[in-house]
Amino acid sequence: MRSAVLSVSAAVLLLVAGCAGGSSGQDDLLRAHGLEGASTQEVVEQLDRTHEDREAGLAGSVTYDEVVLDDGTSETVLPMPEDRFYLAVAPWTTTTHECFHHSLSGCQGELVGEDFDVRIADDSGAVLVDDTVTSYENGFVGFWLPKDITGTLEISSERGRAVEEFSTAREDPTCLTTAQLT
Structure with a gap:
């Protein structure tokens, strides 16, 4: 024993x-x-x-x-913080890539060091982001949003404008590479 x-x-x-x-x-x-x-x-x-x-x-x-x-x-x-979702967005004009989980060291967007006007609102109309941001060395801009919401992202620059629907649920991508500026 x-x-x-x-x-x-x-x-x-x-x-x-x-x-x-x-x-x-x-x-x-x-x-x-x-x-x-x-x-x-x-x-x-x-x-x-x-x-x-x-x-x-x-x-x-x-x-x-x-x-x-x-x-x-x-x-x-x-x-991850219990109530926050990180959405990385790579606006583009001619080149993009498919992505689901944002790779902090592997994803590379087309437009580096450029200024963008960004407006993000949830489906109730609450504005979560309304700012001018500069894309990082990887061509992305990142936003901390509430988890489990849906909404609309508008991003624009002198190159054009894109409007994208998004969602921040468990099964949604943390990487948005479909925002083509036209």
Whole structure:
């Protein structure tokens, strides 16, 4: 009986140590890429705006529930905020790509460093975004929207205008690459 209790105790200690090691691995990956202590929103915004993550070999994918980061040697998962959905939008004129889960290091839009007037409203008419934004090095602009809504995105520049319907439910894309400016 005593050896069974010791065996169970040892297994519990190993399990607890393994869980602590996972957190350390997450901390190590974030620290190695200058992201230690950053919230999920801050990580997404930092990685989406530059090519530094690509050059450092860090890949990131945004879904409804989580952001998965992988640098080739380790992987970590950051939970998305319970009430926020990240929608990455790549307006374009001649070239686009198919995308579902936005890749913070892999997606490349056509129009880099350009200014766009953006208006995002939900189906009730509430305006969520009404701003001028500049596209990132990857040709995208990103917006934190409420989860589980539908609405309309209008984006325009001197190149033209696009109007797109969107939804922020679990089964919806975090990457919108269909906004062709005409």
